[in-house]
Amino acid sequence: MKTVWITGAGRGIGAACARRFAAEGWQVALGWCTQKEKTEALAAELNAAAPHTALAVHTDVTDAAGVRAAAAAIEREFGGIGCLVNNAGIAKQQLFTDVTEADWDGMFAVNCKGMYRIAQAVLPGMLHRKSGSIVNISSIWGVVGASCEVPYSAAKGAVITFTQALAKELGPSGIRVNCVAPGVIETDMMAAFSAEDKALLADETPLCRIGRPEDVAAAVVFLAGDDASFITGQTLGVDGGFGR
Numbered sequence: 001m002k003t004v005w006i007t008g009a010g011r012g013i014g015a016a017c018a019r020r021f022a023a024e025g026w027q028v029a030l031g032w033c034t035q036k037e038k039t040e041a042l043a044a045e046l047n048a049a050a051p052h053t054a055l056a057v058h059t060d061v062t063d064a065a066g067v068r069a070a071a072a073a074i075e076r077e078f079g080g081i082g083c084l085v086n087n088a089g090i091a092k093q094q095l096f097t098d099v100t101e102a103d104w105d106g107m108f109a110v111n112c113k114g115m116y117r118i119a120q121a122v123l124p125g126m127l128h129r130k131s132g133s134i135v136n137i138s139s140i141w142g143v144v145g146a147s148c149e150v151p152y153s154a155a156k157g158a159v160i161t162f163t164q165a166l167a168k169e170l171g172p173s174g175i176r177v178n179c180v181a182p183g184v185i186e187t188d189m190m191a192a193f194s195a196e197d198k199a200l201l202a203d204e205t206p207l208c209r210i211g212r213p214e215d216v217a218a219a220v221v222f223l224a225g226d227d228a229s230f231i232t233g234q235t236l237g238v239d240g241g242f243g244r
């Protein structure tokens, strides 16, 4: 059975990915940072449907020792990690002139450096087995940039080139690295937006709606698995045409 480790798996896009991977027969390690109960409830739901499918694991991507301990716990429970989904992320809307050094560093620590940290924890096993895949979650703002989200856009842009560079380095070892760049997706990350704002965003989207977490999960699971076995270094937009 294949095992996937998803960071930020207790809610939003990460939770939709967890459900979709489990439905497709993967064992799923559900990383949580603050949402322990919610993530454990999701693990229980998945285990009720298919025993020994899911494990909730504390994974704060800013904590190097914790990340290594989480990787070891997952390997003990499920064996080798075949896929990593670097989904954990934070966002903040603010004028660039208000951005403090702490804002900047915090945005990069979670959205960008966290990916480096987790990838380093899973790669020894993948390199040993000469197989594996990594799917990183960027954003449409990492492709085109967003006003009032400069640190977020910069960090998500870095995720795309991180993906491209790592894909080149790891391809000869049989490991694929790809990226998904969602548009506007209805999750807690959109909590700061009013219903009116969301209606305007839907109007600006060629497919005339805001995305669902499940829309992103479908792309992630595709890139993770064997159907994408000749695809690496790519960024797949899941955005209904928004922002392009």
Ligand code: NAP
Residues within 6 Å of the ligand: 007, 008, 009, 010, 011, 012, 013, 014, 031, 032, 033, 034, 035, 036, 059, 060, 061, 062, 087, 088, 089, 090, 091, 110, 137, 138, 139, 140, 181, 182, 183, 184, 185, 186, 187, 188, 189, 190
């Ligand atoms: P969300 O519901 O706010 O979920 C964010 C997730 O990130 C949570 O599960 C959270 O874990 C986790 N997280 C935050 N800080 C963390 C840390 N230090 N270590 C580990 N996990 C951490 O948002 P979402 O929309 O599902 O976002 C998922 C990904 O999609 C993010 O990378 C986001 O940037 C990207 N994205 C979202 C949209 C959108 O419109 N929603 C668009 C483009 C890209 P806990 O719940 O345990 O705290």
